Amino acid sequence: MDKKGVSIAVIRRMPRYYRYLSELEKDGIGKISSKELADRMGLTASQVRQDFNCFGGFGQQGYGYNISLLKAKISEILGLDRGYTGVIVGVGHLGHALIMNFNFEERGVKIIAAFDIQKSLIGQSINGVEVFDTAGLESFVKGNNVDIVVLTLPRAAVRETAKNMAEAGVRGIWNFTSVDLGSIKDSTVVENVHFSDSIMTLSYLITK
Amino acid sequence: MDKKGVSIAVIRRMPRYYRYLSELEKDGIGKISSKELADRMGLTASQVRQDFNCFGGFGQQGYGYNISLLKAKISEILGLDRGYTGVIVGVGHLGHALIMNFNFEERGVKIIAAFDIQKSLIGQSINGVEVFDTAGLESFVKGNNVDIVVLTLPRAAVRETAKNMAEAGVRGIWNFTSVDLGSIKDSTVVENVHFSDSIMTLSYLITK
Protein backbone atom coordinates (compact mmCIF):
# COMPACT_ATOMS: atom_id res chain seq x y z
CA MET A 1 0.00 0.00 0.00
CA ASP A 2 2.86 2.30 -0.75
CA LYS A 3 1.85 5.56 -2.34
CA LYS A 4 5.22 6.94 -3.34
CA GLY A 5 5.19 8.28 -6.82
CA VAL A 6 1.65 7.39 -7.75
CA SER A 7 0.56 9.91 -10.34
CA ILE A 8 -2.25 12.33 -9.70
CA ALA A 9 -4.09 10.90 -12.73
CA VAL A 10 -4.33 7.56 -10.95
CA ILE A 11 -5.36 9.19 -7.69
CA ARG A 12 -8.18 11.11 -9.32
CA ARG A 13 -9.62 7.88 -10.66
CA MET A 14 -9.72 6.31 -7.20
CA PRO A 15 -12.80 8.16 -5.92
CA ARG A 16 -14.53 7.17 -9.12
CA TYR A 17 -13.70 3.51 -8.61
CA TYR A 18 -14.94 3.90 -5.08
CA ARG A 19 -18.21 5.29 -6.33
CA TYR A 20 -18.76 2.50 -8.85
CA LEU A 21 -17.80 -0.17 -6.35
CA SER A 22 -20.24 1.25 -3.83
CA GLU A 23 -23.00 1.05 -6.43
CA LEU A 24 -22.11 -2.53 -7.28
CA GLU A 25 -21.99 -3.48 -3.62
CA LYS A 26 -25.37 -1.87 -3.08
CA ASP A 27 -26.69 -3.97 -5.97
CA GLY A 28 -25.56 -7.07 -4.11
CA ILE A 29 -22.70 -7.90 -6.48
CA GLY A 30 -19.76 -9.53 -4.73
CA LYS A 31 -16.98 -9.68 -7.31
CA ILE A 32 -15.98 -8.06 -10.55
CA SER A 33 -13.28 -8.48 -13.18
CA SER A 34 -11.09 -5.64 -14.40
CA LYS A 35 -12.73 -6.07 -17.81
CA GLU A 36 -16.27 -5.70 -16.49
CA LEU A 37 -15.39 -2.73 -14.28
CA ALA A 38 -13.51 -1.07 -17.12
CA ASP A 39 -16.46 -1.48 -19.49
CA ARG A 40 -18.83 0.11 -17.02
CA MET A 41 -16.51 3.03 -16.37
CA GLY A 42 -15.28 3.63 -19.89
CA LEU A 43 -11.70 2.60 -19.16
CA THR A 44 -9.55 -0.32 -20.31
CA ALA A 45 -9.03 -3.46 -18.25
CA SER A 46 -5.30 -2.84 -18.40
CA GLN A 47 -5.70 0.57 -16.87
CA VAL A 48 -7.89 -0.73 -14.08
CA ARG A 49 -5.33 -3.39 -13.18
CA GLN A 50 -2.43 -0.96 -13.45
CA ASP A 51 -4.22 1.53 -11.23
CA PHE A 52 -4.89 -0.95 -8.45
CA ASN A 53 -1.44 -2.43 -8.72
CA CYS A 54 0.07 0.94 -7.88
CA PHE A 55 -0.98 0.10 -4.33
CA GLY A 56 -0.60 -3.67 -4.31
CA GLY A 57 -2.40 -6.70 -5.64
CA PHE A 58 -5.98 -6.67 -4.49
CA GLY A 59 -7.31 -9.19 -7.00
CA GLN A 60 -7.09 -12.91 -7.47
CA GLN A 61 -6.11 -14.62 -10.70
CA GLY A 62 -8.92 -16.45 -12.39
CA TYR A 63 -11.48 -14.80 -10.13
CA GLY A 64 -11.33 -11.03 -10.27
CA TYR A 65 -11.69 -8.51 -7.48
CA ASN A 66 -13.71 -8.92 -4.33
CA ILE A 67 -15.76 -5.75 -4.28
CA SER A 68 -16.04 -5.10 -0.58
CA LEU A 69 -12.37 -5.86 -0.04
CA LEU A 70 -11.36 -3.59 -2.90
CA LYS A 71 -13.61 -0.86 -1.59
CA ALA A 72 -12.05 -1.14 1.84
CA LYS A 73 -8.56 -0.90 0.32
CA ILE A 74 -9.44 2.20 -1.67
CA SER A 75 -11.00 3.73 1.41
CA GLU A 76 -7.74 3.14 3.23
CA ILE A 77 -5.65 4.50 0.35
CA LEU A 78 -7.70 7.68 0.21
CA GLY A 79 -7.54 8.09 3.96
CA LEU A 80 -11.30 7.97 4.43
CA ASP A 81 -10.75 6.01 7.64
CA ARG A 82 -8.51 8.59 9.26
CA GLY A 83 -11.23 10.54 11.02
CA TYR A 84 -10.25 13.95 9.70
CA THR A 85 -11.88 17.06 11.08
CA GLY A 86 -12.91 20.12 9.13
CA VAL A 87 -14.38 23.57 9.48
CA ILE A 88 -16.33 25.68 7.04
CA VAL A 89 -15.31 29.29 6.56
CA GLY A 90 -18.08 31.39 5.09
CA VAL A 91 -21.70 30.47 5.69
CA GLY A 92 -23.24 32.11 2.64
CA HIS A 93 -25.47 30.18 0.29
CA LEU A 94 -22.75 27.77 -0.77
CA GLY A 95 -21.35 27.13 2.70
CA HIS A 96 -24.89 26.62 3.87
CA ALA A 97 -25.61 24.23 1.03
CA LEU A 98 -22.56 22.14 1.86
CA ILE A 99 -23.46 21.95 5.53
CA MET A 100 -27.01 20.95 4.68
CA ASN A 101 -26.53 18.60 1.73
CA PHE A 102 -23.05 17.25 1.58
CA ASN A 103 -22.36 14.08 3.49
CA PHE A 104 -18.92 14.90 4.83
CA GLU A 105 -18.87 11.96 7.22
CA GLU A 106 -19.35 9.51 4.39
CA ARG A 107 -16.11 10.89 2.96
CA GLY A 108 -14.30 10.61 6.26
CA VAL A 109 -14.48 14.23 7.35
CA LYS A 110 -16.28 15.48 10.42
CA ILE A 111 -17.30 19.12 10.30
CA ILE A 112 -16.86 20.45 13.80
CA ALA A 113 -17.62 24.14 13.29
CA ALA A 114 -18.49 26.88 10.83
CA PHE A 115 -17.34 30.48 10.79
CA ASP A 116 -18.74 33.73 9.46
CA ILE A 117 -18.37 37.42 10.15
CA GLN A 118 -22.07 38.16 9.95
CA LYS A 119 -23.53 38.74 13.41
CA SER A 120 -26.94 37.32 12.52
CA LEU A 121 -25.38 33.95 11.69
CA ILE A 122 -23.08 33.67 14.69
CA GLY A 123 -24.49 31.40 17.34
CA GLN A 124 -26.85 29.65 14.97
CA SER A 125 -26.72 25.91 14.51
CA ILE A 126 -27.08 24.62 10.97
CA ASN A 127 -27.68 20.92 10.58
CA GLY A 128 -25.95 20.45 13.90
CA VAL A 129 -22.97 22.64 13.03
CA GLU A 130 -22.53 25.73 15.15
CA VAL A 131 -21.53 29.02 13.53
CA PHE A 132 -18.81 31.03 15.28
CA ASP A 133 -17.34 34.46 14.72
CA THR A 134 -14.51 34.34 12.17
CA ALA A 135 -12.47 36.35 14.64
CA GLY A 136 -11.96 33.14 16.57
CA LEU A 137 -11.10 30.98 13.55
CA GLU A 138 -7.35 30.87 13.94
CA SER A 139 -7.31 29.94 17.60
CA PHE A 140 -10.03 27.36 17.04
CA VAL A 141 -8.07 25.72 14.26
CA LYS A 142 -4.94 25.61 16.37
CA GLY A 143 -6.73 24.45 19.49
CA ASN A 144 -8.69 21.70 17.80
CA ASN A 145 -6.13 20.34 15.38
CA VAL A 146 -8.34 20.97 12.39
CA ASP A 147 -7.22 19.01 9.34
CA ILE A 148 -9.29 20.56 6.58
CA VAL A 149 -10.62 24.06 6.00
CA VAL A 150 -13.44 24.56 3.52
CA LEU A 151 -13.31 27.99 1.92
CA THR A 152 -16.72 29.27 0.86
CA LEU A 153 -16.23 32.93 1.58
CA PRO A 154 -16.10 36.06 -0.60
CA ARG A 155 -13.09 36.62 -2.86
CA ALA A 156 -11.69 39.56 -0.93
CA ALA A 157 -10.92 37.57 2.20
CA VAL A 158 -9.71 34.36 0.58
CA ARG A 159 -5.95 34.83 0.21
CA GLU A 160 -5.42 36.08 3.73
CA THR A 161 -7.60 33.39 5.26
CA ALA A 162 -5.80 30.69 3.32
CA LYS A 163 -2.44 32.01 4.42
CA ASN A 164 -3.52 32.15 8.05
CA MET A 165 -4.95 28.67 7.94
CA ALA A 166 -1.78 27.25 6.43
CA GLU A 167 0.26 28.91 9.13
CA ALA A 168 -2.14 27.65 11.77
CA GLY A 169 -1.21 24.18 10.59
CA VAL A 170 -4.19 22.87 8.63
CA ARG A 171 -3.25 20.08 6.28
CA GLY A 172 -5.70 20.73 3.46
CA ILE A 173 -7.72 23.57 2.02
CA TRP A 174 -10.84 22.76 0.03
CA ASN A 175 -11.16 25.89 -2.04
CA PHE A 176 -14.55 26.74 -3.59
CA THR A 177 -13.60 30.28 -4.52
CA SER A 178 -12.33 31.28 -7.92
CA VAL A 179 -9.18 32.65 -6.32
CA ASP A 180 -5.97 30.78 -7.14
CA LEU A 181 -4.00 29.96 -4.03
CA GLY A 182 -0.63 29.75 -5.71
CA SER A 183 2.03 30.35 -3.12
CA ILE A 184 0.81 28.67 0.01
CA LYS A 185 2.91 26.82 2.57
CA ASP A 186 4.31 23.57 1.18
CA SER A 187 2.88 21.47 3.96
CA THR A 188 -0.66 22.58 3.13
CA VAL A 189 -2.42 21.06 0.15
CA VAL A 190 -5.01 22.97 -1.84
CA GLU A 191 -7.80 21.21 -3.71
CA ASN A 192 -9.85 23.51 -5.89
CA VAL A 193 -13.46 23.27 -6.96
CA HIS A 194 -13.48 25.89 -9.66
CA PHE A 195 -17.08 26.18 -10.84
CA SER A 196 -15.94 28.82 -13.25
CA ASP A 197 -13.36 26.62 -14.98
CA SER A 198 -15.86 23.82 -15.17
CA ILE A 199 -18.61 25.78 -16.92
CA MET A 200 -16.11 27.32 -19.32
CA THR A 201 -14.91 23.84 -20.25
CA LEU A 202 -18.51 22.83 -20.82
CA SER A 203 -18.99 25.92 -22.95
CA TYR A 204 -16.00 24.88 -25.04
CA LEU A 205 -17.26 21.35 -25.44
CA ILE A 206 -20.65 22.42 -26.74
CA THR A 207 -19.10 24.97 -29.10
CA LYS A 208 -18.44 23.73 -32.62
CA MET B 1 -8.60 28.94 -34.39
CA ASP B 2 -9.19 25.36 -35.37
CA LYS B 3 -10.03 23.13 -32.45
CA LYS B 4 -9.80 19.74 -34.08
CA GLY B 5 -7.86 17.33 -31.95
CA VAL B 6 -6.90 19.70 -29.16
CA SER B 7 -6.50 17.58 -26.07
CA ILE B 8 -8.73 17.98 -23.05
CA ALA B 9 -5.64 18.70 -20.94
CA VAL B 10 -5.02 21.82 -22.99
CA ILE B 11 -8.67 22.81 -22.87
CA ARG B 12 -8.82 22.55 -19.10
CA ARG B 13 -5.94 24.97 -18.80
CA MET B 14 -7.72 27.58 -20.92
CA PRO B 15 -10.12 28.79 -18.22
CA ARG B 16 -7.16 29.10 -15.90
CA TYR B 17 -5.26 31.23 -18.41
CA TYR B 18 -8.39 33.28 -18.79
CA ARG B 19 -8.54 33.82 -15.04
CA TYR B 20 -4.92 34.88 -14.76
CA LEU B 21 -5.17 37.15 -17.77
CA SER B 22 -8.25 38.81 -16.32
CA GLU B 23 -6.34 39.49 -13.12
CA LEU B 24 -3.41 40.94 -15.04
CA GLU B 25 -5.70 43.10 -17.12
CA LYS B 26 -7.41 44.35 -13.98
CA ASP B 27 -3.97 45.26 -12.62
CA GLY B 28 -3.45 47.41 -15.70
CA ILE B 29 -0.82 45.18 -17.29
CA GLY B 30 -0.95 45.22 -21.08
CA LYS B 31 1.42 42.51 -22.24
CA ILE B 32 3.11 39.42 -20.90
CA SER B 33 5.69 36.89 -22.08
CA SER B 34 5.12 33.16 -22.01
CA LYS B 35 7.92 32.94 -19.46
CA GLU B 36 6.33 35.43 -17.07
CA LEU B 37 2.86 33.90 -17.38
CA ALA B 38 4.26 30.41 -16.92
CA ASP B 39 6.10 31.44 -13.77
CA ARG B 40 2.99 32.93 -12.27
CA MET B 41 0.90 29.87 -13.07
CA GLY B 42 3.44 27.20 -12.26
CA LEU B 43 3.81 26.00 -15.84
CA THR B 44 6.68 26.12 -18.33
CA ALA B 45 7.02 28.77 -21.00
CA SER B 46 7.08 26.01 -23.61
CA GLN B 47 3.77 24.69 -22.45
CA VAL B 48 2.16 28.10 -22.51
CA ARG B 49 3.30 28.69 -26.09
CA GLN B 50 2.29 25.18 -27.19
CA ASP B 51 -1.13 25.62 -25.62
CA PHE B 52 -1.87 28.87 -27.38
CA ASN B 53 -0.45 27.62 -30.64
CA CYS B 54 -3.03 24.86 -30.71
CA PHE B 55 -5.39 27.60 -31.75
CA GLY B 56 -3.09 29.85 -33.75
CA GLY B 57 -0.36 32.38 -33.09
CA PHE B 58 -1.60 35.05 -30.75
CA GLY B 59 1.77 36.40 -29.75
CA GLN B 60 4.42 38.52 -31.37
CA GLN B 61 8.10 37.65 -31.51
CA GLY B 62 10.30 39.80 -29.36
CA TYR B 63 7.28 41.28 -27.60
CA GLY B 64 5.10 38.64 -25.99
CA TYR B 65 1.34 38.44 -25.80
CA ASN B 66 -1.07 41.33 -25.73
CA ILE B 67 -3.22 40.51 -22.74
CA SER B 68 -6.57 41.86 -23.84
CA LEU B 69 -6.19 40.36 -27.30
CA LEU B 70 -5.22 36.99 -25.85
CA LYS B 71 -8.12 37.14 -23.43
CA ALA B 72 -10.51 37.88 -26.28
CA LYS B 73 -9.15 34.93 -28.26
CA ILE B 74 -9.55 32.54 -25.34
CA SER B 75 -13.05 33.83 -24.77
CA GLU B 76 -13.82 33.04 -28.39
CA ILE B 77 -12.19 29.60 -28.18
CA LEU B 78 -14.20 28.70 -25.10
CA GLY B 79 -17.39 29.99 -26.68
CA LEU B 80 -18.03 32.56 -23.97
CA ASP B 81 -19.31 34.91 -26.65
CA ARG B 82 -21.96 32.57 -27.98
CA GLY B 83 -24.79 33.71 -25.73
CA TYR B 84 -25.72 30.31 -24.42
CA THR B 85 -28.85 29.85 -22.37
CA GLY B 86 -29.28 27.60 -19.38
CA VAL B 87 -31.82 26.38 -16.85
CA ILE B 88 -31.34 25.10 -13.34
CA VAL B 89 -33.07 21.90 -12.34
CA GLY B 90 -33.45 21.55 -8.61
CA VAL B 91 -33.68 24.63 -6.41
CA GLY B 92 -32.43 23.14 -3.16
CA HIS B 93 -29.60 24.74 -1.24
CA LEU B 94 -27.06 24.21 -3.98
CA GLY B 95 -29.27 25.30 -6.86
CA HIS B 96 -30.21 28.32 -4.81
CA ALA B 97 -26.56 29.07 -4.06
CA LEU B 98 -25.67 28.96 -7.75
CA ILE B 99 -28.53 31.26 -8.72
CA MET B 100 -27.58 33.71 -5.99
CA ASN B 101 -23.77 33.67 -6.12
CA PHE B 102 -22.51 32.37 -9.40
CA ASN B 103 -22.02 34.88 -12.15
CA PHE B 104 -23.26 32.83 -15.09
CA GLU B 105 -23.35 35.77 -17.45
CA GLU B 106 -19.66 36.46 -16.94
CA ARG B 107 -19.09 32.93 -18.25
CA GLY B 108 -21.34 33.46 -21.24
CA VAL B 109 -24.43 31.66 -19.97
CA LYS B 110 -27.78 33.28 -19.33
CA ILE B 111 -29.99 31.45 -16.85
CA ILE B 112 -33.52 31.85 -18.13
CA ALA B 113 -35.43 29.66 -15.70
CA ALA B 114 -35.24 27.29 -12.74
CA PHE B 115 -37.31 24.20 -12.03
CA ASP B 116 -38.37 22.34 -8.93
CA ILE B 117 -41.15 19.99 -7.90
CA GLN B 118 -41.76 21.68 -4.57
CA LYS B 119 -44.95 23.71 -4.67
CA SER B 120 -43.71 26.34 -2.22
CA LEU B 121 -40.86 27.24 -4.57
CA ILE B 122 -42.85 27.34 -7.80
CA GLY B 123 -43.68 30.84 -8.84
CA GLN B 124 -40.96 32.41 -6.74
CA SER B 125 -38.32 34.59 -8.27
CA ILE B 126 -34.76 34.11 -7.02
CA ASN B 127 -32.25 36.73 -8.01
CA GLY B 128 -34.42 37.44 -11.03
CA VAL B 129 -34.81 33.81 -12.03
CA GLU B 130 -38.32 32.43 -11.93
CA VAL B 131 -38.96 28.95 -10.58
CA PHE B 132 -41.31 26.72 -12.59
CA ASP B 133 -42.83 23.32 -11.99
CA THR B 134 -40.50 20.56 -13.17
CA ALA B 135 -43.48 19.06 -14.96
CA GLY B 136 -42.99 21.73 -17.61
CA LEU B 137 -39.22 21.30 -17.94
CA GLU B 138 -39.12 19.24 -21.10
CA SER B 139 -41.42 21.43 -23.11
CA PHE B 140 -39.66 24.57 -21.87
CA VAL B 141 -36.29 23.22 -22.94
CA LYS B 142 -37.60 22.31 -26.36
CA GLY B 143 -39.52 25.53 -26.81
CA ASN B 144 -36.68 27.81 -25.74
CA ASN B 145 -33.73 26.08 -27.31
CA VAL B 146 -31.95 25.69 -24.00
CA ASP B 147 -28.25 24.96 -24.44
CA ILE B 148 -27.20 23.99 -20.93
CA VAL B 149 -29.01 22.24 -18.09
CA VAL B 150 -27.62 22.54 -14.59
CA LEU B 151 -28.45 19.48 -12.49
CA THR B 152 -28.69 20.26 -8.77
CA LEU B 153 -31.46 17.87 -7.85
CA PRO B 154 -31.63 14.77 -5.63
CA ARG B 155 -29.93 11.57 -6.78
CA ALA B 156 -33.11 9.64 -7.41
CA ALA B 157 -34.29 11.85 -10.25
CA VAL B 158 -30.95 12.52 -11.93
CA ARG B 159 -30.60 9.74 -14.52
CA GLU B 160 -34.08 10.15 -15.91
CA THR B 161 -33.85 13.92 -16.03
CA ALA B 162 -30.50 13.76 -17.80
CA LYS B 163 -31.88 11.32 -20.35
CA ASN B 164 -34.93 13.48 -21.00
CA MET B 165 -32.85 16.59 -21.36
CA ALA B 166 -30.49 14.93 -23.83
CA GLU B 167 -33.46 13.77 -25.86
CA ALA B 168 -34.98 17.23 -25.67
CA GLY B 169 -31.85 18.44 -27.41
CA VAL B 170 -29.78 20.25 -24.81
CA ARG B 171 -26.14 20.48 -25.76
CA GLY B 172 -24.54 20.30 -22.34
CA ILE B 173 -25.32 19.05 -18.88
CA TRP B 174 -23.55 20.60 -15.91
CA ASN B 175 -23.86 17.83 -13.38
CA PHE B 176 -23.45 18.65 -9.68
CA THR B 177 -24.80 15.35 -8.46
CA SER B 178 -22.62 12.40 -7.55
CA VAL B 179 -24.43 10.29 -10.12
CA ASP B 180 -22.35 9.21 -13.11
CA LEU B 181 -24.11 9.91 -16.39
CA GLY B 182 -22.34 7.28 -18.40
CA SER B 183 -24.51 6.37 -21.32
CA ILE B 184 -26.06 9.61 -22.47
CA LYS B 185 -26.75 10.66 -26.02
CA ASP B 186 -23.54 11.34 -27.97
CA SER B 187 -24.58 14.81 -28.97
CA THR B 188 -24.96 15.87 -25.35
CA VAL B 189 -21.84 16.64 -23.35
CA VAL B 190 -21.68 16.09 -19.60
CA GLU B 191 -19.38 18.13 -17.37
CA ASN B 192 -19.25 16.90 -13.81
CA VAL B 193 -18.58 18.79 -10.61
CA HIS B 194 -18.08 15.89 -8.26
CA PHE B 195 -17.64 17.38 -4.79
CA SER B 196 -17.26 13.88 -3.49
CA ASP B 197 -14.32 12.99 -5.74
CA SER B 198 -12.69 16.30 -4.94
CA ILE B 199 -12.74 15.90 -1.15
CA MET B 200 -11.58 12.30 -1.40
CA THR B 201 -8.63 13.46 -3.47
CA LEU B 202 -7.89 16.07 -0.84
CA SER B 203 -8.13 13.38 1.82
CA TYR B 204 -5.58 11.32 -0.08
CA LEU B 205 -3.23 14.24 -0.47
CA ILE B 206 -3.16 15.03 3.23
CA THR B 207 -2.73 11.36 4.15
CA LYS B 208 0.84 10.22 4.62
Place this chain on the structure above:
DNA sequence: TAGATTGTTAATCGATTAACAATC
Protein backbone atom coordinates in the same frame (compact mmCIF):
# COMPACT_ATOMS: atom_id res chain seq x y z
C1' DT C 1 20.82 46.58 -35.71
C1' DA C 2 20.68 43.89 -31.40
C1' DG C 3 17.74 41.88 -28.07
C1' DA C 4 13.83 39.57 -26.96
C1' DT C 5 10.54 36.29 -27.48
C1' DT C 6 7.60 33.81 -30.33
C1' DG C 7 6.22 29.66 -33.30
C1' DT C 8 7.55 25.21 -34.27
C1' DT C 9 10.26 21.10 -34.66
C1' DA C 10 12.73 17.53 -32.19
C1' DA C 11 13.74 15.04 -27.84
C1' DT C 12 12.17 13.42 -23.64
C1' DC C 13 9.25 11.86 -20.42
C1' DG C 14 5.20 9.70 -18.56
C1' DA C 15 0.85 7.44 -19.05
C1' DT C 16 -1.93 4.19 -21.40
C1' DT C 17 -2.45 -0.03 -23.83
C1' DA C 18 -1.11 -4.62 -25.24
C1' DA C 19 0.68 -8.99 -24.29
C1' DC C 20 1.56 -12.89 -21.70
C1' DA C 21 3.37 -15.71 -18.03
C1' DA C 22 1.81 -16.71 -13.37
C1' DT C 23 -1.70 -18.68 -10.73
C1' DC C 24 -6.11 -19.19 -8.63
Place this chain on the structure above:
DNA sequence: TAGATTGTTAATCGATTAACAATC
Protein backbone atom coordinates in the same frame (compact mmCIF):
# COMPACT_ATOMS: atom_id res chain seq x y z
C1' DT D 1 -7.16 -30.14 -15.07
C1' DA D 2 -8.91 -26.33 -17.97
C1' DG D 3 -10.55 -21.74 -17.97
C1' DA D 4 -10.35 -17.35 -16.35
C1' DT D 5 -8.24 -13.41 -14.98
C1' DT D 6 -4.73 -11.25 -12.51
C1' DG D 7 0.02 -8.98 -11.95
C1' DT D 8 3.62 -7.30 -14.54
C1' DT D 9 6.68 -6.41 -18.31
C1' DA D 10 7.12 -4.44 -22.88
C1' DA D 11 5.30 -1.53 -26.65
C1' DT D 12 2.85 2.36 -27.94
C1' DC D 13 1.02 6.57 -27.72
C1' DG D 14 0.50 11.30 -26.27
C1' DA D 15 1.90 15.21 -23.63
C1' DT D 16 5.50 18.01 -21.87
C1' DT D 17 9.93 20.03 -22.28
C1' DA D 18 13.94 21.64 -24.76
C1' DA D 19 16.02 23.84 -28.50
C1' DC D 20 16.43 27.01 -32.02
C1' DA D 21 15.42 29.36 -36.29
C1' DA D 22 12.21 33.02 -37.52
C1' DT D 23 10.98 37.61 -36.79
C1' DC D 24 9.21 41.55 -34.44
